[in-house]
Every structure is written in structure tokens, then in C-alpha cells.
Amino acid sequence: MRTTFIESLSQAASENPDIWLLCGDLGYSVLEPFAAKFPDRYLNVGVAEQNMAGIAAGIALSGKTVFIYSIGNFPTLRCLEQLRNDVCYHGADVKVVAVGAGYAYGSQGYTHHALEDAGIMSMLPGIEVFVPCDPMEVRAATRLIATSGKPSYLRLSRQGEPNLGTAVTDLRKPRVLREGREVVILASGPIASRALEAAGELAGRGRDVGVVSVSCLKPLDEAAIRDAVRDASLIVTLEEHILRGGLFSLVAGLFAGDARRPPVTGLGIPEQGGKTSSAGSREALLDAADLSAQAIVARIEQSLAKR
Amino acid sequence: MTRPNLPEPKEFARRIRAHALRMVHAAKASHIGGCLSMADILAVLYTRILRVDPAEPQSPSRDRFVLSKGHATAIMYATLAECGFFSLTELDTYCRDGSIFTGHVSHAVPGVEVSTGSLGHGLPIAIGMALAARHAGAGSRVFCLLSDGECDEGSNWEGILFAPHHKLDNLCVIVDFNKIQSFGSVAEVLNLDPFAEKWKAFGWQVEEIDGHDLAALEHVLSGVPAASNRPTVVIAHTVKGKGVSFMENKLEWHYRSPSDELLAQALAEVGA
Incomplete structure (x- = not known):
């Protein structure tokens, strides 16, 4: 995802001389091609995210499109007030790009796990939020935000993620990764691959399960979401994020006022307050969070049994 | 630069002090002390230094002024009104229901570059503007006014x-060093001394002046960039509440608004 992002950004910067990239002293082995090609529009600000976000706002308010890049919580939570006041309140054309979504930095520990970022970013005024599930969606998202003229948040995992579906036609709309009507799993981010695994397993047990990638969390295309689940007797949301403020909150909120609403089962990362996290690969940590494909299958079957 | 349609800095400062006192009194607003301490700085900036044009407030080649101590709004709005960015009568709506003239500075107001109010935000934004201006090669300069209290914020450092x-030699920071922050003196709350030496150690061109000496302000600010390849900081030693005897150096005037009687006395003292 990182490589796809920087390739897409470099392409956009070739076409638009107003695109800048700032990083907070992170991006080793990723950002160098951009820095080499556009040295006067690339800046390593240093380990100083508040300054980076403010500088980005100042450059953007001078008529530029500014990407800022760092790991998970650093360009988001560390400088949250700068994003709120300096970027979003002014409608400054700043794109926050965070690498290391969810458990992507597995064994690096809790400080490097981005578990609340998408929800917190979504609460900022006027920002658009994208959580792509695969490199194809990363490419589409980078192209889209490079020309949107709006504050944006792009949540990337790390590297080596496979493409999960066919070409992206409209990133703002849910993208069907697997057709199926009885149960529809709405997934955001690369964890969608586990939804596909679970759907395959459930199909073997006679269930008709669809998987849909929801990469644009804000603005949420509510009509398209409703359409994607129109025949479902169970909606499942799956995200590498806590349930509060993420995809589950959005979808549950969307259907809360419906008299004939289908039940919504939310699968995500448990909140970790007061508990220390273990070392482990992303895969191991997701398994430990009860998000293995087998656990997803079991939890969907439980929900189906409760209907 | 001198704009022929504007008065001399001394007269300009007298007018904006009077407006700010009336505004804070009418709105029962706060922060008059920090408004009065920076009045002379604004007077020199807007009558002599800044290349800004009320007829074309968004001109790409304009100088930028970023007010980082965003609580000191009455004097800022008064300055912009005196410059002709909007009419003086609009100052009457300060802090009123539905007004664009909020108690912390708002970019909805013509002539205001950025909204601030949470301290420690202005300098990074000003740096971004200075980087963009240098890249554009338009010769714009960026001036950023900080309070002393906000130098507690790590983002500034x-x-x-x-x-x-x-x-960034097209960047000039001015510190309104009035020695009083919101809950006590700077020396007591979180001492900045040796202040000039800190800036010097970080590589800035440091100028230390009396922030109420109009000639000194004009001399220093018209020299920006004062050193090639270095940003400039002007540490302006000021008096909180300057110009109104009973407000000078009094912490309480960070918060209070004057009664009718005290307003009359204050206006008399500033020569309104």
C-alpha cells in the first residue's frame, strides 16, 4: 500500500506542480522516489507533528495541495488540534496520510497500533476519510484526494497487501468484492481479506454471503450502503479499528431509525484501556482479537442463530 | 512602506486603543490588557510595514500577518477597520449574536489570514506561508505576533x-513580551529567561526593543529580512494595559471589562 501510494502521488505531482509532501521523519525506503523527483516540494519536517500540521496548513492556505505522512497516531492524534483548527476549520487542502492502520505494526506495540484514528478523524469538520482495502483502492483514493480540494484522511496499512477485487469504478461507493445476499459483510481496510475467507467458509455451509468494501467512511454514501444490503437478513461490519466511531458506528447509526432494520453485528478490535498488549504479528494480534476467519465464521453463525 | 491614506503610527495607535476600549466595554469582553500592549506594534506594522491592500485582500503577493495570540482581537479588528478592510461601524457588533467578529480572531473577517485562539498554532502556520512564499518567489514576507505566555507551548519551539x-529569512516573529500571562507573571508561571539567548541559540536574528517606541519598531521591522538566511525575532518589551494607568501591569485586565466610569477615564488617558 505504501509503495502504491507514493507511486500514485508521484504521478499526481507530475501533473500538478502545486502538490507538496511533508513527512515527520518517517517513510524510509518509501518516500525517496518522490523526494528525488520533486526536491523543492518535499520536506522532512523532523519529528514534530504539530509543526508539520501547522506548516501544511500554512502552505495550503497559500494555494497548494499538501500531503503529510507519518505512522498511524503521529500525524493524527499527536496534532489533532492543529488538524481541527488550522486545517479543517480553514478548509485547507491538506491530506493526512497515516501508514500502519490497526495492527499493521504488530510487534511494535500499542503506541504504534492505530485503533481509534479513523473515528477521530471522521469527527473533524469537513474532512473526507478513506480506508482502502487493497492497492487498487489506494491508487484510486490517492488520485481522488489529490484533486478533491478538501481536507482528507487516508489510512494505509503497510506493504504486500493483495488486490481483493476487480477494478475500482467509484471509490466513494461500496465496492462488491463477493456477491451474496443473505448475509452482507461490510468491511473497511485490508481486513476485508478475512471477510472473503469467512464468506468462502460459510458458503461451504450453505450460506449466501456477500462481502463489500466500504473505503469511503466520510462522506458515507448512505443510499449505496442501503442498496448493498437491501436483501440481507444480517449485516456484519468488519474493521481493524475499535467499534466506537468506526464503520460499525456509522452503519448502526444509518439503520437505527429504520422500522424494519436488519440486525447489525459489529466485529472489530476490543478497546484496550488498562490492558497491555502482547507482541505479535498483525495476523496473530487479529486472531487474538477474535478476528480470525474461523472466529468471524463462528460469530456470524451465532448472530444468525439469534435472529 | 507608507500608505498616504493612513495616519501616522502615533495617531493610528491612539485610534485603535480607543476603539478596543469601547469594544471590550460594550461587549463586556476580556483581554484588553494584551490588546493595549500590542497596539503600537500593530500601528507600525499596518501603517508602515505590511504590504497588504484592503482593495485586494487576497493578492497572492501580499505580506502575511498571523496573529498567534488570537485572544487579542478587539485591537486587531480595530486595526483592520482603520485600514479600510471594513467599516468602523462594524466594530459595534464585536462579540454580538450573529457577528463575524468573534472573541478569538476569525478568518471570516476581511484582512485576517487565519483563525487562532488556541495558543501555539500561529508560528507553524506562518512558517508554512513563508515556505510557500519563498517557493513562489514573490517576495512576500510573513510576520507572526506571539504572546509571551504562549511561548510555553511546545509547538512554538x-x-x-x-x-x-x-x-527562512522572509519570516519575522514579534513577541509581545508584556511579562504577564493568564494566571500570573511569566517569571512566576514558567520563566522564559534568558529569552533572547534562547532564540539566539536556536539560530535566529534577535532584535530586542521597547515595544512602545514607534521609531524603534519602524526601524527594526522595516529592516526585515534583517539577516540573510536567518529568520528574525523582535522581542518587544511591552507593558500589559499600556496607555491606561489603572490597567498597566495588572493581571486582572486580562479578564475584566471596564465600567462606564472606568471607560471614560481610560478613553481620556489614551486621548480619545
Whole structure:
């Protein structure tokens, strides 16, 4: 995802001389091609995210499109007030790009796990939020935000993620990764691959399960979401994020006022307050969070049994 | 630069002090002390230094002024009104229901570059503007006014470290060093001394002046960039509440608004 992002950004910067990239002293082995090609529009600000976000706002308010890049919580939570006041309140054309979504930095520990970022970013005024599930969606998202003229948040995992579906036609709309009507799993981010695994397993047990990638969390295309689940007797949301403020909150909120609403089962990362996290690969940590494909299958079957 | 349609700095400062006193009194607003301490700085900036044009407030080649001590709005709005960015009568709506003239500075107001109010935000934004201006080669300069109290914020020190490293000589910071922050004196709350030496150690061109000496302000600010390849900081030693005897050096005038009687006395003292 990182490589796809920087390739897409470099392409956009070739076409638009107003695109800048700032990083907070992170991006080793990723950002160098951009820095080499556009040295006067690339800046390593240093380990100083508040300054980076403010500088980005100042450059953007001078008529530029500014990407800022760092790991998970650093360009988001560390400088949250700068994003709120300096970027979003002014409608400054700043794109926050965070690498290391969810458990992507597995064994690096809790400080490097981005578990609340998408929800917190979504609460900022006027920002658009994208959580792509695969490199194809990363490419589409980078192209889209490079020309949107709006504050944006792009949540990337790390590297080596496979493409999960066919070409992206409209990133703002849910993208069907697997057709199926009885149960529809709405997934955001690369964890969608586990939804596909679970759907395959459930199909073997006679269930008709669809998987849909929801990469644009804000603005949420509510009509398209409703359409994607129109025949479902169970909606499942799956995200590498806590349930509060993420995809589950959005979808549950969307259907809360419906008299004939289908039940919504939310699968995500448990909140970790007061508990220390273990070392482990992303895969191991997701398994430990009860998000293995087998656990997803079991939890969907439980929900189906409760209907 | 001198704009022929504007009065001399001394007269300009007298007018904006009077407007600010009336505004704060009418709105029962706060922060008059910090408004009065920076009045002379604004007077010199807007009558003599800044290349800004009320007829074309968004001109790409304009100088930028970033008010980082965003609580000191009455004097800022009064300054912009005196410059002709909007009419003086609009100052009457200060802090009123539905007004664009909020108690912390708002970019909805013509002539205001950025909204601030949470301290420690202005300098990084000003740095971004200075970087963009240098890249554009338009010769714009960026002036950023900080309070002394807000120099407690770590984000400022990130910026103070950054600007000399990147040789931003089109950036000028002015510190309104009135020695009083919101809950006590700077020396008591979180001492900044040796203040000038800190800036020097970070690589800034440091000028230390009496922030109420109009000639000194004009001399120093018209010299920006004062050193090639280095940003400039002007540490302006000021008096909180300057010009109104009973407000000078009094913490309480960070919060209070004057009664009718005290307003009359204050206006008389500033020569209104």
C-alpha cells in the first residue's frame, strides 16, 4: 500500500506542480522516489507533528495541495488540534496520510497500533476519510484526494497487501468484492481479506454471503450502503479499528431509525484501556482479537442463530 | 512602506486603543490588557510595514500577518477597520449574536489570514506561508505576533527550531513580551529567561526593543529580512494595559471589562 501510494502521488505531482509532501521523519525506503523527483516540494519536517500540521496548513492556505505522512497516531492524534483548527476549520487542502492502520505494526506495540484514528478523524469538520482495502483502492483514493480540494484522511496499512477485487469504478461507493445476499459483510481496510475467507467458509455451509468494501467512511454514501444490503437478513461490519466511531458506528447509526432494520453485528478490535498488549504479528494480534476467519465464521453463525 | 491614506503610527495607535476600549466595554469582553500592549506594534506594522491592500485582500503577493495570540482581537479588528478592510461601524457588533467578529480572531473577517485562539498554532502556520512564499518567489514576507505566555507551548519551539534550519529569512516573529500571562507573571508561571539567548541559540536574528517606541519598531521591522538566511525575532518589551494607568501591569485586565466610569477615564488617558 505504501509503495502504491507514493507511486500514485508521484504521478499526481507530475501533473500538478502545486502538490507538496511533508513527512515527520518517517517513510524510509518509501518516500525517496518522490523526494528525488520533486526536491523543492518535499520536506522532512523532523519529528514534530504539530509543526508539520501547522506548516501544511500554512502552505495550503497559500494555494497548494499538501500531503503529510507519518505512522498511524503521529500525524493524527499527536496534532489533532492543529488538524481541527488550522486545517479543517480553514478548509485547507491538506491530506493526512497515516501508514500502519490497526495492527499493521504488530510487534511494535500499542503506541504504534492505530485503533481509534479513523473515528477521530471522521469527527473533524469537513474532512473526507478513506480506508482502502487493497492497492487498487489506494491508487484510486490517492488520485481522488489529490484533486478533491478538501481536507482528507487516508489510512494505509503497510506493504504486500493483495488486490481483493476487480477494478475500482467509484471509490466513494461500496465496492462488491463477493456477491451474496443473505448475509452482507461490510468491511473497511485490508481486513476485508478475512471477510472473503469467512464468506468462502460459510458458503461451504450453505450460506449466501456477500462481502463489500466500504473505503469511503466520510462522506458515507448512505443510499449505496442501503442498496448493498437491501436483501440481507444480517449485516456484519468488519474493521481493524475499535467499534466506537468506526464503520460499525456509522452503519448502526444509518439503520437505527429504520422500522424494519436488519440486525447489525459489529466485529472489530476490543478497546484496550488498562490492558497491555502482547507482541505479535498483525495476523496473530487479529486472531487474538477474535478476528480470525474461523472466529468471524463462528460469530456470524451465532448472530444468525439469534435472529 | 507608507500608505498616504493612513495616519501616522502615533495617531493610528491612539485610534485603535480607543476603539478596543469601547469594544471590550460594550461587549463586556476580556483581554484588553494584551490588546493595549500590542497596539503600537500593530500601528507600525499596518501603517508602515505590511504590504497588504484592503482593495485586494487576497493578492497572492501580499505580506502575511498571523496573529498567534488570537485572544487579542478587539485591537486587531480595530486595526483592520482603520485600514479600510471594513467599516468602523462594524466594530459595534464585536462579540454580538450573529457577528463575524468573534472573541478569538476569525478568518471570516476581511484582512485576517487565519483563525487562532488556541495558543501555539500561529508560528507553524506562518512558517508554512513563508515556505510557500519563498517557493513562489514573490517576495512576500510573513510576520507572526506571539504572546509571551504562549511561548510555553511546545509547538512554538518545534517551529523555532525549524525556521532557522530552513533559512527562512522572509519570516519575522514579534513577541509581545508584556511579562504577564493568564494566571500570573511569566517569571512566576514558567520563566522564559534568558529569552533572547534562547532564540539566539536556536539560530535566529534577535532584535530586542521597547515595544512602545514607534521609531524603534519602524526601524527594526522595516529592516526585515534583517539577516540573510536567518529568520528574525523582535522581542518587544511591552507593558500589559499600556496607555491606561489603572490597567498597566495588572493581571486582572486580562479578564475584566471596564465600567462606564472606568471607560471614560481610560478613553481620556489614551486621548480619545
